[in-house]
Amino acid sequence: MPDHAVTFRLISKDGDARRGELSTPHGTVQTPTFMPVGTLGTVKGVDIERLAETQAEMVLGNTYHLALRPGEKVVSKLGGLHEMSGWQGPMLTDSGGFQVFSLAKVRDIDEEGVRFKSHIDGSRIELTPERSVEIQEHLGADVAMVLDEVVSLPSTRDNVESAMHRSLRWAERCQNAASRSDQSLFGIVQGGLDEELRRESAEGLVSLDFAGYAIGGLSVGEPAEDMYRTISATAPYLPTDRPRYLMGVGTPNDLLEAVSRGVDMFDCVMPTRNGRNALAFTDEGPLRLRNAKHAEDTRPLQEGCPCLACRRHSRGYIRHLFQAKEMLGPMLVSLCNLTYYQRLMQGIRDSIEQGNFEEFKAEKQAGWAKG
Amino acid sequence: MPDHAVTFRLISKDGDARRGELSTPHGTVQTPTFMPVGTLGTVKGVDIERLAETQAEMVLGNTYHLALRPGEKVVSKLGGLHEMSGWQGPMLTDSGGFQVFSLAKVRDIDEEGVRFKSHIDGSRIELTPERSVEIQEHLGADVAMVLDEVVSLPSTRDNVESAMHRSLRWAERCQNAASRSDQSLFGIVQGGLDEELRRESAEGLVSLDFAGYAIGGLSVGEPAEDMYRTISATAPYLPTDRPRYLMGVGTPNDLLEAVSRGVDMFDCVMPTRNGRNALAFTDEGPLRLRNAKHAEDTRPLQEGCPCLACRRHSRGYIRHLFQAKEMLGPMLVSLCNLTYYQRLMQGIRDSIEQGNFEEFKAEKQAGWAKG
Numbered sequence: 001m002p003d004h005a006v007t008f009r010l011i012s013k014d015g016d017a018r019r020g021e022l023s024t025p026h027g028t029v030q031t032p033t034f035m036p037v038g039t040l041g042t043v044k045g046v047d048i049e050r051l052a053e054t055q056a057e058m059v060l061g062n063t064y065h066l067a068l069r070p071g072e073k074v075v076s077k078l079g080g081l082h083e084m085s086g087w088q089g090p091m092l093t094d095s096g097g098f099q100v101f102s103l104a105k106v107r108d109i110d111e112e113g114v115r116f117k118s119h120i121d122g123s124r125i126e127l128t129p130e131r132s133v134e135i136q137e138h139l140g141a142d143v144a145m146v147l148d149e150v151v152s153l154p155s156t157r158d159n160v161e162s163a164m165h166r167s168l169r170w171a172e173r174c175q176n177a178a179s180r181s182d183q184s185l186f187g188i189v190q191g192g193l194d195e196e197l198r199r200e201s202a203e204g205l206v207s208l209d210f211a212g213y214a215i216g217g218l219s220v221g222e223p224a225e226d227m228y229r230t231i232s233a234t235a236p237y238l239p240t241d242r243p244r245y246l247m248g249v250g251t252p253n254d255l256l257e258a259v260s261r262g263v264d265m266f267d268c269v270m271p272t273r274n275g276r277n278a279l280a281f282t283d284e285g286p287l288r289l290r291n292a293k294h295a296e297d298t299r300p301l302q303e304g305c306p307c308l309a310c311r312r313h314s315r316g317y318i319r320h321l322f323q324a325k326e327m328l329g330p331m332l333v334s335l336c337n338l339t340y341y342q343r344l345m346q347g348i349r350d351s352i353e354q355g356n357f358e359e360f361k362a363e364k365q366a367g368w369a370k371g
Numbered sequence: 372m373p374d375h376a377v378t379f380r381l382i383s384k385d386g387d388a389r390r391g392e393l394s395t396p397h398g399t400v401q402t403p404t405f406m407p408v409g410t411l412g413t414v415k416g417v418d419i420e421r422l423a424e425t426q427a428e429m430v431l432g433n434t435y436h437l438a439l440r441p442g443e444k445v446v447s448k449l450g451g452l453h454e455m456s457g458w459q460g461p462m463l464t465d466s467g468g469f470q471v472f473s474l475a476k477v478r479d480i481d482e483e484g485v486r487f488k489s490h491i492d493g494s495r496i497e498l499t500p501e502r503s504v505e506i507q508e509h510l511g512a513d514v515a516m517v518l519d520e521v522v523s524l525p526s527t528r529d530n531v532e533s534a535m536h537r538s539l540r541w542a543e544r545c546q547n548a549a550s551r552s553d554q555s556l557f558g559i560v561q562g563g564l565d566e567e568l569r570r571e572s573a574e575g576l577v578s579l580d581f582a583g584y585a586i587g588g589l590s591v592g593e594p595a596e597d598m599y600r601t602i603s604a605t606a607p608y609l610p611t612d613r614p615r616y617l618m619g620v621g622t623p624n625d626l627l628e629a630v631s632r633g634v635d636m637f638d639c640v641m642p643t644r645n646g647r648n649a650l651a652f653t654d655e656g657p658l659r660l661r662n663a664k665h666a667e668d669t670r671p672l673q674e675g676c677p678c679l680a681c682r683r684h685s686r687g688y689i690r691h692l693f694q695a696k697e698m699l700g701p702m703l704v705s706l707c708n709l710t711y712y713q714r715l716m717q718g719i720r721d722s723i724e725q726g727n728f729e730e731f732k733a734e735k736q737a738g739w740a741k742g
Binding site for chain 2: 070326
C-alpha cells in the first residue's frame, strides 16, 4: 500500500474538538473545515472567485450528478473537475451512493452494485464500487469516497446491519479498484443509530487503512440528539491521525456540536439552498428576507460581514430582489451564507487553538437563541 | 432656467461619429457609451462589482418596473437608486412610457396622461408627465427622461403626428414639473419613420433646451435600414453640444451604424437577455452555447476577453452549465456579453480619436460576417 496522497496532521485539541491540517495534491486545508457543495461543478449562484473570497478551501462535487451531466468522460476531456470548474484548490467527490438512494428511480440492489434509472432522462445506469471509483478517477478530485449502501431510517436492525456489512465489503472493493496515486479514498462508517454497529463498521474500515473516515447515514431525518449521540459513539473508534468527515451536515449548531465530538470536515447544501430561498444565517439566528419588516431596512444582512452582499447592499434591497425574482437575490444571500459558514469555521479553529472552544460555542448558541 | 446638471463636451469627430464626454453629478462618462439595463435596480445576473469590471460607466433603471416594485418611495427610503443598487456611478431612468405601452394592460390615454393596469398585480395606475417626473425624482438618477406617447409601428401618419405633438406638450410639462437641481431631463424625439415629423419633433424639443436628446420609437420591429435612415434624418436637427441617445438599441452592428450617424449613447437588454439564453457575442459572430459542438471545447468564449468567464472557464464548461440549468451559465455569459459591448465601445471611441472609425467598423463587420 503506497503512502496516502491526502494526509492529516492533528495540531491541537480542546476537549474532543480537534484543530488540524489536511494536506492534498491541490493544497492544504485548515480543519475543522466546511466544504461548499458544487453539485454539478459549480456552487449554485456563486462564481469561482467569489467562492474563494468566502475563504472556502475545499469544494465538494457530486459523482452521481456529474456522471449524468455532463458525464465523467466530458469532465475528463475538459481537464478534470478542477480544470473544468476553475477551482484549483482541494476537492472531494462523493461516491454517488447517497444520490442513487435519494434521487434515482427503480433501484435494484444486490451484492454486485445498484442499478437505477437516471432522474434526468430515465436511462438505465449501473453503479458498482468499481464503477464509482472509475468515475471518481475521471473526475480527479483529491479525495474520493467509497460506495456505500445507504439505508433510510427508521429501519430494522437486520437491514441496517446487512447494509453496513455490505458497505464494508464494497469499501474493500473500492480500495482494490483505486489506482490514482494523486487521489485518496475515504471510508464511510455506517450502522444507523446503533452504537454497536457503528463501532463494528469503524473498526472494519480502520483495518483497511483509509486516508480518512466519513460518518455517513446521518442527517437523514433523525432527531439531532440521535445524530450527536451516534457521532460520540463512533469517533472513539477512528484513528486520531486521520480526518473525520461528517457527510451532509448541517446547521451552524450541528457544526459546533459535531466539532465538540471530534469531527474535522463537513459539507452541506444548507448555506446555498437556504440562500436561494431568501434565508440568511446571522449571529442573531436566521433572517427570513421575504418578511415585509425588512422592506425599508438599510442595515446589511450581518453587521461586520466582509461579503459583497454586506459590503454593498441593504436588507431592504435584497428583499426587493427576491420579491422581484431577480437572480441577484439568490446570488447575494448564497454568498453571504457561505461566508457566514466559513467565518464560523474560522472562529471554531481560533477558539480550539486558544483553548476556549466551549465558550465560543456557548456564545454562538446564545446569539442564535436570541434571534 | 438653471444650468444643466448634466453637460456634454464634444471632444472630436470622425465623419459624423462623435467622441465626447458626459459630465454628471455622479461622475463623467466617455462617449459613445453603452448603458447596461438594470431594470429593477440590478443588471440581471451580474453583481455590482462585476458590472464595474466590464468597464460600464453608466447604468439604466426602468421607472415603470421600479414604481411597481419596490415602489419609488421604498427606493427613496433605501437612499435612492444609486444607494439602493450600490451603483455609485452615473445613472439614467427612462420615463416609463415605453413599458406602459409594451407591458401594461388596458391602457386608456388622453391629454392628461395614461391609465393602465399593472402587469404584476392588475392594480390601476396613472402615469402623467408630472407623475413620471415625480417618480424619477424619487429614484434620483442623474438623467431622467420625459414621458412620451409611444406609437407601435406601422401606424397612420395622423396617429404618429398627433402622438408626436402630444409628446412635445408632455415634454414641456415634464420640464415644468422637474425640480431637482442634481438631475437633468432629456427630451425624446418621436415621429415614427417620417423624416418631416422627426425634424419637427427635434426642433420643438430643442427650442425647450433639454440637457440631452433621445431618439425614441425605434427598434420596435422596423427594418434596420429604416432605423438607420431615421437616425440620419434626425441627428442634423440636434445641437452638437448636447448628447444624443438612441433608446433601446441594439445589436453590435446597430451600435456601429448609429455611431456613424452621430449617436452618443445607447442602452439595450440584448447582452444580458441573450446571455441568459446561452448566446455569446464574439468577434466571429454569435456563439450558441447549447450547440453540442461546444461540449468538449476547452477554448474560452472569446480569446483575449478579460472577463471572468473567459479568464477561468471553457466553452465546454459553460455549455454544461446551461444544459444543467445552473445559474452560473447565465451569470457568466451575461458578464461576457456586457464586457463584449464595453470593449466594442472602447474600440469605437479609440478609432474615432484616431480618425479611423470607418476602418474599425468595416473590420468588425467583416469578422461578424465570417461567423
